[in-house]
Amino acid sequence: MKFFEITRHLEFDAGHRIPNHQGQCRHLHGHRYQIEVTLKGELSEVTGSSNEGMIMDFGDIKRIMQETIIEPWDHSFFVAKSDVVMVDFLNTIPGHKTTVIDHIPTAENLAKFAFELLAPKLNSQFDGKIKLQRLRLYETPNCWADVIEE
Template identity: 30%
Template sequence: MKVTKVFTFDSAHNLTKYNGKCENLHGHTYKLEVTVEGVVNDEGILIDFAELKSIVENEVVKKLDHTYLNDVLGFNTTCENIIVWMWERLETRLKTERYHLYKIKLWETPTNFAEVDIKDFEK
């Protein structure tokens, strides 16, 4: 089974090594979807949504909300790079014998997103 929780946060950034309007400072209201996969427990719960919310907010959202991403992250803040950073922060926190992080989708605009799932990190 899979469960997903959705978050939003606002941040500013600019792309480096990029020739276009996004090299200038601008902001987004990001939408983040975090999906966990696993087996439900005897109570019928895969992961408590409150626990999932707490982990994602503490590891990702609070660190990025209302910030200048270039200063906080220290790399070229493309949607693709940000989502890999998110995966690395969440993977160990969302891994137990019953469940694991399955997928992250990060919407930069209502029509643009990046997505990674567990298959992208298998070796």
């Protein structure tokens, strides 16, 4: 049996800070994040279906990524719930788009969080015949974090 992998790439803008960082990242700053999801699975062999010959339609992957990650996170500010000073400050800004997460918003933690949000939605497609294999989150063009399902 042959398995295939496909990857979908999207982008969003967001801000964060790493409160205990000894360098510049302790300051408020933003990134043009890029996110890639790689799915592993078998090709659909349902004759006449719109997914025939595919693992999953790229448009369907985009829709799930948009609903789950891009729309909630685009132009948001990520803050760790333990960063009380920043959480309190952001709560004073009316209508501010803040995403409070359990951990420091490093590239690794954001990638893990995105993986945990996307995996159940993507893995449930086609009776579980596909699997979110890898999620890559670029913080900059030269720096990224991978979460890999083994």
